[in-house]
Amino acid sequence: MPVDVSLGETSGRNNDRAERPLSGARLMAIAAVVLAVVIAAGAVLMAASPDLQASSIARFTYVAAVAAGVFAIFRLSRIADSARKGARLSKATDDAVALTDSDGFVLDAGAGDAARGLPVEAAFGVKEGDGAVMRIGRAALADGRASGPVALADGRRGALSAARWSDDALLWTYAPPAPWSLDDALRAELPAAFLAQDGRAVDATEAYLSLPSDDRDLMAEAARSAPADACERRMRFSDGSARVVSLTPIGEEGRAAFASRKSEDEDALGVFEAMPVAVALLDASGRITRLNAASRRLLGDRARVGAALGDIVDGFGRPIATRVREAIAGNASGRSEMARVVREGGGGRGGGETFLQVAMKRVEMIDGFGVAAVVNDATELKVLEQQFVQSQKMQAVGQLAGGVAHDFNNLLTAIIGHCDLMSLRTSETDPAFEDVTQIRQNANRAAALVRQLLAFSRQQKLNPKRCSLPSALSDLSNLLNRLIGERITLEVSTTDDLWDAYLDAQQFEQVILNLVVNARDAMPDGGAIRVVCENAAISEEMRRDRAVVPPGDYIKVDVIDEGVGMNDDVRAQVFEPFFTTKGVGDGTGLGLSTVYGIVKQTGGYIFVDSAPGEGTTFCILLPRPDDEDLAVGSERKVNAPQDLSGAGVILLVEDEAPVRAFARRALSIRGYEVIEAADADEALEALAGAPEVDLIITDVVMPGRDGPTWVREARKARADLPVIFTSGYSDDVFRKGLEDISDSVFLAKPFTFDDLSRIVKEVMKRETA
Numbered sequence: 001m002p003v004d005v006s007l008g009e010t011s012g013r014n015n016d017r018a019e020r021p022l023s024g025a026r027l028m029a030i031a032a033v034v035l036a037v038v039i040a041a042g043a044v045l046m047a048a049s050p051d052l053q054a055s056s057i058a059r060f061t062y063v064a065a066v067a068a069g070v071f072a073i074f075r076l077s078r079i080a081d082s083a084r085k086g087a088r089l090s091k092a093t094d095d096a097v098a099l100t101d102s103d104g105f106v107l108d109a110g111a112g113d114a115a116r117g118l119p120v121e122a123a124f125g126v127k128e129g130d131g132a133v134m135r136i137g138r139a140a141l142a143d144g145r146a147s148g149p150v151a152l153a154d155g156r157r158g159a160l161s162a163a164r165w166s167d168d169a170l171l172w173t174y175a176p177p178a179p180w181s182l183d184d185a186l187r188a189e190l191p192a193a194f195l196a197q198d199g200r201a202v203d204a205t206e207a208y209l210s211l212p213s214d215d216r217d218l219m220a221e222a223a224r225s226a227p228a229d230a231c232e233r234r235m236r237f238s239d240g241s242a243r244v245v246s247l248t249p250i251g252e253e254g255r256a257a258f259a260s261r262k263s264e265d266e267d268a269l270g271v272f273e274a275m276p277v278a279v280a281l282l283d284a285s286g287r288i289t290r291l292n293a294a295s296r297r298l299l300g301d302r303a304r305v306g307a308a309l310g311d312i313v314d315g316f317g318r319p320i321a322t323r324v325r326e327a328i329a330g331n332a333s334g335r336s337e338m339a340r341v342v343r344e345g346g347g348g349r350g351g352g353e354t355f356l357q358v359a360m361k362r363v364e365m366i367d368g369f370g371v372a373a374v375v376n377d378a379t380e381l382k383v384l385e386q387q388f389v390q391s392q393k394m395q396a397v398g399q400l401a402g403g404v405a406h407d408f409n410n411l412l413t414a415i416i417g418h419c420d421l422m423s424l425r426t427s428e429t430d431p432a433f434e435d436v437t438q439i440r441q442n443a444n445r446a447a448a449l450v451r452q453l454l455a456f457s458r459q460q461k462l463n464p465k466r467c468s469l470p471s472a473l474s475d476l477s478n479l480l481n482r483l484i485g486e487r488i489t490l491e492v493s494t495t496d497d498l499w500d501a502y503l504d505a506q507q508f509e510q511v512i513l514n515l516v517v518n519a520r521d522a523m524p525d526g527g528a529i530r531v532v533c534e535n536a537a538i539s540e541e542m543r544r545d546r547a548v549v550p551p552g553d554y555i556k557v558d559v560i561d562e563g564v565g566m567n568d569d570v571r572a573q574v575f576e577p578f579f580t581t582k583g584v585g586d587g588t589g590l591g592l593s594t595v596y597g598i599v600k601q602t603g604g605y606i607f608v609d610s611a612p613g614e615g616t617t618f619c620i621l622l623p624r625p626d627d628e629d630l631a632v633g634s635e636r637k638v639n640a641p642q643d644l645s646g647a648g649v650i651l652l653v654e655d656e657a658p659v660r661a662f663a664r665r666a667l668s669i670r671g672y673e674v675i676e677a678a679d680a681d682e683a684l685e686a687l688a689g690a691p692e693v694d695l696i697i698t699d700v701v702m703p704g705r706d707g708p709t710w711v712r713e714a715r716k717a718r719a720d721l722p723v724i725f726t727s728g729y730s731d732d733v734f735r736k737g738l739e740d741i742s743d744s745v746f747l748a749k750p751f752t753f754d755d756l757s758r759i760v761k762e763v764m765k766r767e768t769a
Contacts, residue, residue: 575606659699
């Protein structure tokens with residue numbers, strides 16, 4: 001029956017109650033004595049007064065008094081029996097047990113007689129006026145059992161449980177303060193509780209008590225089933241919110257359970273959405289359950305909840321589904337692996353491809369285990385890797401080209417040189433003259449092939465100077481028209497305000513020549529080739545293919561044809577050395593690679609746009625030079641004396657006998673006295689015996705000591721001796737090591753009779769001036 005347990009209002013009567021004997025046995029004894037006195041007194045009065053015996057009222061009063069006394073003794077015996085049971089129970093358990101009447105005053109307690117007559121909150125040290133005690137008492141009388149946390153007078157918190165002992169008695173159980181603090185949870189107003197091993201809430205916050213019973217049971221079950229160490233569980237509460245419940249062991253008594261607020265979960269979703277890193281959550285089958293804005297931007301429109309990540313991302317040999325299974329099994333290390341996403345309709349960098357780094361890790365989710373996938377854009381890294389591979393390939397080809405050029409140029413020097421010597425003795429009417437001419441022409445073609453190798457490997461010496469592209473293209477047009485034939489038209493267009501360039505004009509002509517010839521070969525049925533030059537200003541960094549073009553002013557040269565075009569595979573390899581789509585014997589595969597090498601060596605960029613049946617456009621971007629570069633370039637002049645004969649003593653040092661023989665005969669013809677040497681030792685010995693030597697001509701690369709080394713030793717005695725270095729390598733290959741050798745010039749192989757005569761004449765004239 002509902003009873004108003006006004007425990008807070010009775011605190012002022014504690015002393016009066018404490019002075020009364022509240023033992024059930026004593027009350028029953030007093031009631032029995034009173035009943036006996038009433039019965040005896042009634043019997044005496046009835047016997048002494050016949051009128052009372054005859055009075056019905058007197059008889060009724062007497063019988064009612066006796067009945068009331070018997071009922072009182074019965075009730076007191078019930079109370080005494082409950083007190084005895086409660087006392088036995090409290091003594092058998094601990095001191096934290098008390099039996100109270102329905103008003104909440106202690107009938108008996110494990111603490112002994114000192115607690116009898118006190119309100120239950122005073123008996124257990126509960127803070128005066130704590131309304132939780134009243135609620136617990138009412139609920140226990142109504143429902144049979146109730147419990148809840150209470151605030152203690154010393155500031156700590158404990159828990160009281162009440163069970164209905166009889167219709168008018170309650171058995172109270174007190175749990176000591178939990179061995180943890182709820183201060184942080186109270187300040188944050190979090191649902192938090194200390195749950196005993198059986199799931200009972202020993203201590204809790206108001207936010208926890210206000211949760212629906214299903215949510216409290218959910219937290220209690222999590223506390224019972226959680227592993228021994230601390231952990232977190234994501235749970236779906238009855239209001240639909242997903243909350244993180246932290247479970248922390250507190251000794252052997254139980255667990256502390258904190259549940260995040262609903263708003264915190266919403267904040268977490270906002271942070272997840274705004275993260276700058278692409279993150280996607282997957283279920284055990286690899287389907288996306290959640291992804292943030294960064295991942296949607298990176299993966300494209302196909303990335304949506306419910307889609308399989310493996311259908312969007314290519315795992316490069318290890319399918320995404322396999323990686324997901326490994327992560328679910330706990331075998332994923334979390335390290336990144338390469339992958340790739342191909343966007344629908346292209347549009348991504350790298351021809352529609354976006355390269356990715358994907359790291360996966362198993363995570364605990366509301367409905368079981370899933371996978372968190374962190375995705376990074378690795379396109380730039382992949383481009384750098386491709387650039388590194390390309391540079392390694394270029395370096396390897398360059399080393400090969402340099403080695404071939406050195407040996408090959410020695411052979412060509414001897415061939416071309418002896419052809420020149422034969423031409424001096426052969427008239428044009430001689431049948432051998434045509435043979436000599438053919439030998440020289442083919443040797444020159446071989447020399448051009450070597451120059452292409454050197455240009456591709458960027459080991460060719462360039463002589464940049466101020467250059468007007470309209471003028472250079474005008475001079476080249478006649479040759480180009482003869483090369484392309486009658487079925488193909490050539491159109492060259494430039495703007496009036498086209499900037500001057502700073503480049504090697506001869507090498508740039510080679511670039512245009514190769515591109516036009518390549519365009520001609522792509523149009524077997526004829527067509528038109530256009531060469532368009534214009535100024536171009538790039539305001540923002542431009543990324544294209546594997547190149548990054550910085551902002552600035554550029555001179556743009558487009559070579560456009562109407563040929564068969566190229567597919568993506570051919571276009572990707574068009575600048576590779578020795579790659580060609582022509583038949584055997586129709587091409588070397590070095591034409592476009594030479595173009596690439598010259599443009600890059602000049603500091604420019606070259607790109608190609610093409611599609612099958614739509615023609616091809618080669619776009620060259622040459623950086624606009626500053627005024628200082630143009631001024632320096634304009635001062636360069638070439639002095640070419642006409643009379644190539646001379647006089648003097650020349651020490652010729654060359655390890656290749658054919659080259660040495662040609663050079664000796666050529667110099668002798670021009671009037672010079674020549675002393676020969678095959679290596680550095682012979683050269684030093686000859687120089688010591690011929691102090692009248694006026695000039696040294698020496699090869700750079702020789703067995704034993706090389707040219708620069710023995711020249712330095714020779715100059716210890718003859719510091720003013722001029723030197724001409726010759727080599728099959730370019731000047732740039734060894735120029736950095738010759739800073740200390742003054743008054744020296746370089747002659748590249750292969751050289752002709754006139755080339756050798758001219759440079760010797762220039763040096764000798766300078767020395768005698």
